[in-house]
Amino acid sequence: MTPAPDPLAHTRADFPLLERTIDGRPIVYLDSASTAPKPRCVIDAIVGMYNRHTANVHRGVHVLSEEATEAFEGARAEVASFLNASPGEIVFTRNSTEGVNLVAHGLGFAPGDEVVLTALEHHSNFLPWRMAARAVPVGLDDDGMPPYDEVERLFSPRTRLLALAQVSNTTGVVAPVEQWIAAAHARGLPVLVDAAQSASHLPIDVRALDCDFLVLSGHKVLGPSGIGVLYGKRERLAQLALYQTGGGMVRHHGDDGFEPHDVPQRFEAGTPNIEGAVGLGAALSYLRGLDMDAVRAHSLALGRRLVEGLQGIPGVRIIAGSAPLERRIGLATFTLEAAGLSQESLARVLCDRYQIIASGGYHCAHILHDRMKLAGTVRVSTHVFNTHAEIDFALAALREIAAW
Amino acid sequence: MASDPYSARCAAALEGALAAVPFYRGWRALDPGPDRPAAERMAALPVLSRADLRAHVPDGFVRSGFSARDGFAAGEIEIVTTSGTTADRASVVWHQPWWDRSLREAARVHPALEAVYRGPHREAVLTSPMCTGNLCHVGELPVAERTLGNLLFLNQELDPARWDAASVRRMADELNGFQPDVIEADPAYLAVLARACIRSDTPLHQPACISLTYEFPSHLHLREIRRAFPGVPVVSSYGSTETGYVFTECEAGLLHQNTATCHVDIQPVRDSRSRGRLGRILVTTLGNPWFELLRFDVGDLARLHGGAPCRCGRTDGLTVEAIEGRARDLTFDTRGMAVTVRQLDDAIAAADGLLAYRIEQSGPRRYAVRYVAEDGAEEALAAALPPLVRDLYGPDAEVTARREPTLAPEQSGKFRLALTTFEWNVEELFA
Ligand SMILES: Cc1ncc(COP(=O)(O)O)c(C=O)c1O
Ligand SMILES: [Zn+2]
Numbered sequence: 052m053t054p055a056p057d058p059l060a061h062t063r064a065d066f067p068l069l070e071r072t073i074d075g076r077p078i079v080y081l082d083s084a085s086t087a088p089k090p091r092c093v094i095d096a097i098v099g100m101y102n103r104h105t106a107n108v109h110r111g112v113h114v115l116s117e118e119a120t121e122a123f124e125g126a127r128a129e130v131a132s133f134l135n136a137s138p139g140e141i142v143f144t145r146n147s148t149e150g151v152n153l154v155a156h157g158l159g160f161a162p163g164d165e166v167v168l169t170a171l172e173h174h175s176n177f178l179p180w181r182m183a184a185r186a187v188p189v190g191l192d193d194d195g196m197p198p199y200d201e202v203e204r205l206f207s208p209r210t211r212l213l214a215l216a217q218v219s220n221t222t223g224v225v226a227p228v229e230q231w232i233a234a235a236h237a238r239g240l241p242v243l244v245d246a247a248q249s250a251s252h253l254p255i256d257v258r259a260l261d262c263d264f265l266v267l268s269g270h271k272v273l274g275p276s277g278i279g280v281l282y283g284k285r286e287r288l289a290q291l292a293l294y295q296t297g298g299g300m301v302r303h304h305g306d307d308g309f310e311p312h313d314v315p316q317r318f319e320a321g322t323p324n325i326e327g328a329v330g331l332g333a334a335l336s337y338l339r340g341l342d343m344d345a346v347r348a349h350s351l352a353l354g355r356r357l358v359e360g361l362q363g364i365p366g367v368r369i370i371a372g373s374a375p376l377e378r379r380i381g382l383a384t385f386t387l388e389a390a391g392l393s394q395e396s397l398a399r400v401l402c403d404r405y406q407i408i409a410s411g412g413y414h415c416a417h418i419l420h421d422r423m424k425l426a427g428t429v430r431v432s433t434h435v436f437n438t439h440a441e442i443d444f445a446l447a448a449l450r451e452i453a454a455w
Numbered sequence: 456m457a458s459d460p461y462s463a464r465c466a467a468a469l470e471g472a473l474a475a476v477p478f479y480r481g482w483r484a485l486d487p488g489p490d491r492p493a494a495e496r497m498a499a500l501p502v503l504s505r506a507d508l509r510a511h512v513p514d515g516f517v518r519s520g521f522s523a524r525d526g527f528a529a530g531e532i533e534i535v536t537t538s539g540t541t542a543d544r545a546s547v548v549w550h551q552p553w554w555d556r557s558l559r560e561a562a563r564v565h566p567a568l569e570a571v572y573r574g575p576h577r578e579a580v581l582t583s584p585m586c587t588g589n590l591c592h593v594g595e596l597p598v599a600e601r602t603l604g605n606l607l608f609l610n611q612e613l614d615p616a617r618w619d620a621a622s623v624r625r626m627a628d629e630l631n632g633f634q635p636d637v638i639e640a641d642p643a644y645l646a647v648l649a650r651a652c653i654r655s656d657t658p659l660h661q662p663a664c665i666s667l668t669y670e671f672p673s674h675l676h677l678r679e680i681r682r683a684f685p686g687v688p689v690v691s692s693y694g695s696t697e698t699g700y701v702f703t704e705c706e707a708g709l710l711h712q713n714t715a716t717c718h719v720d721i722q723p724v725r726d727s728r729s730r731g732r733l734g735r736i737l738v739t740t741l742g743n744p745w746f747e748l749l750r751f752d753v754g755d756l757a758r759l760h761g762g763a764p765c766r767c768g769r770t771d772g773l774t775v776e777a778i779e780g781r782a783r784d785l786t787f788d789t790r791g792m793a794v795t796v797r798q799l800d801d802a803i804a805a806a807d808g809l810l811a812y813r814i815e816q817s818g819p820r821r822y823a824v825r826y827v828a829e830d831g832a833e834e835a836l837a838a839a840l841p842p843l844v845r846d847l848y849g850p851d852a853e854v855t856a857r858r859e860p861t862l863a864p865e866q867s868g869k870f871r872l873a874l875t876t877f878e879w880n881v882e883e884l885f886a
Contacts, residue, residue, distance in 0.1 A: 073541070074506040390527025391513070391534045396546075399536040403509035403546055455513060455523050 084432030096333035126332030150266030150281035157291030169197035217249035222371035223382030254343035274334035278327030353381035381433030394427035478515035518744035539867035557699030560715035564703035579635035583868020641669035642676035649683030674804035712772030789849030808832020
């Protein structure tokens with residue numbers, strides 16, 4: 052194959068985890084769709100908070116509290132810039148899952164209300180809707196792709212919202228979010244975009260998208276675990292019922308009742324994950340520093356290399372393998388027909404023999420695996436620091452295993 | 456070298472592996488040659504590690520002339536991966552007929568086991584649900600899905616501390632319904648079941664024999680098991696996914712090597728670090744062309760039996776006094792001598808009211824015991840344990856004891872009885 056440029060290869064030095072070895076050999080980290088390694092600037096930002104600025108936010112009048120509040124709100128501003136939102140539209144959550152739950156709970160669905168989504172959605176963007184309303188999924192074709200175009204056929208008078216992953220964590224395909232948003236808005240329906248995967252691979256502009264809600268997880272965008280983001284248009288957020296009550300979310304509490312703060316603070320009851328938010332701010336600032344257009348180009352290039360390579364290996368079946376290459380990020384889920392190996396064992400062998408860190412299992416998408424009658428799959432996923440050489444190494448490993 | 460059939464088979468295994476198994480190509484030059492005694496030839500070779508298995512399974516260990524590809528296609532072999540952290544992980548080429556043979560042959564050491572395994576029999580397995588190859592029994596599977604031919608897999612919980620009255624009842628009922636001839640159990644798990652059944656007056660099916668394997672059997676475990684299965688022979692079996700069954704306890708209480716499917720070397724721990732015939736178990740497999748292991752370091756220690764031959768009359772293969780636990784579970788006394796899990800267990804497991812324990816050594820003289828106490832025994836144990844620990848590790852040992860509601864197993868499902876929190880290199884003990 053032709054040597055391909057890796058314009059982001061310089062970032063490798065920023066990730067201490069990439070120096071990790073197993074059995075004396077360096078790891079090849081291809082599991083960022085599960086969770087991503089953290090660059091040193093994120094680690095330093097978190098440690099810096101612990102070392103120098105430990106204090107509660109929004110509460111004290113002393114210097115340390117003001118420093119902590121400034122860092123925390125600075126992180127909110129950083130998140131807002133990353134999404135082209137305003138800080139008042141950014142709610143800190145624990146993760147994407149909590150963001151979806153907050154909205155599903157807050158919209159106050161009535162029995163029989165419907166949410167339209169795809170059968171491919173991650174459990175986190177499926178079960179909360181299923182709990183709060185009736186989930187109406189567009190189906191899946193034989194290749195594992197949802198017929199996105201059929202969305203309007205599923206609208207009914209009971210439809211209340213559309214929920215859609217901008218990039219699926221199993222197919223790695225970029226969904227036509229704009230088309231869904233236009234269709235929904237034509238009927239006055241809100242749309243929640245699950246950006247858990249896409250935020251690491253595509254520039255996101257919530258104003259241009261015009262989505263009503265959007266969720267993401269810190270740990271996948273190079274930030275720490277336990278912090279996530281719910282973006283909502285201000286008026287949409289204001290309509291949501293209170294999620295949790297307690298300290299920090301209330302302006303005044305007296306004998307006759309209480310008055311909650313405005314959004315976003317009204318949804319942040321209790322002491323927030325201050326260090327997590329600051330780490331997330333550092334992570335998004337780092338990503339923006341790389342230029343999200345360059346990040347997208349690199350992800351697409353790696354995805355192309357990966358999928359084209361997999362297609363050449365006998366016994367490989369790629370989920371959504373027929374989707375156009377220009378709509379894929381650096382992620383592929385597949386099965387490899389290898390004698391004597393289950394898909395989960397295959398992922399173990401990749402780790403044990405080749406030090407390749409990849410996912411094996413169901414990737415929180417049981418419905419997809421059931422429909423395609425797959426007893427598990429293997430998923431390889433990239434981030435900014437991955438190189439074409441690493442993809443080639445993984446492909447060579449798979450070719451070797453296929454030939455056993 | 457080939458003076459008797461067993462030696463001849465060992466020599467053939469050694470020469471065959473060096474000549475025709477890809478992984479050992481690099482070892483050939485180290486072999487002093489066929490005119491040297493077998494033991495000397497073996498000792499001249501390196502030790503095979505799990506890291507080697509991880510890097511070279513499957514093709515590295517298949518005898519030339521056998522194709523892994525054809526073997527897979529014909530269903531002769533499959534790859535079994537074990538999970539856990541580095542020390543436990545391996546990929547193994549699994550050849551069922553060889554495994555069955557190793558089980559059968561090893562069973563011949565003990566009359567009660569032999570009687571069971573000689574013919575058709577039913578076997579119940581009680582261990583971590585993760586431990587059985589590619590099979591996973593975590594969750595709520597109906598009994599039919601946990602029954603594979605003559606095997607019943609009882610447990611579905613990662614930690615037996617989570618068994619409630621209903622799951623204990625379920626397992627007892629399943630045993631009573633299935634009527635196994637043998638229970639093959641992880642002693643830690645069977646001890647919990649035994650105790651729960653005694654306390655709740657739940658009748659337990661009495662098999663012809665109990666085989667304890669998977670991990671080190673503590674006196675604590677044996678005590679509970681013997682109480683719930685009075686008169687049932689309880690036999691220690693030692694083996695691993697990689698090596699098949701290696702040692703079996705005889706009716707006289709020593710363990711004999713299975714000479715049909717393996718050869719064993721005990722590589723001694725340096726005299727300056729331990730006393731008395733202690734070494735690590737290195738297994739050479741015999742008669743399995745799909746997965747030829749030479750001097751595979753299972754990670755466990757054994758103490759060779761010294762002195763007169765065993766009362767049972769067996770003289771073939773090695774006789775060991777005991778399996779002493781994992782090498783990575785060694786702790787060190789205040790003079791730096793290695794203390795095995797068995798030595799530790801002999802020293803403290805007899806304490807009244809003790810249900811479980813774990814020793815954590817955090818420095819050359821610092822030891823912390825965590826323990827689970829029977830109701831009412833808390834205070835007595837708090838007083839009794841530190842002196843027992845000091846007797847073992849040295850009068851200058853600094854000992855703390857902390858009571859715990861339960862002690863959880865590791866990721867692999869095994870209960871670690873001892874560990875050090877500082878890094879040390881196992882290889883130093885053998886240099
Ligand atoms: C598309 C998608 N949505 C939601 C989630 C849930 O993210 P979290 O577990 O961080 O809440 C994931 C995580 O894998 C995901 O890939
Ligand atoms: Zn004997």
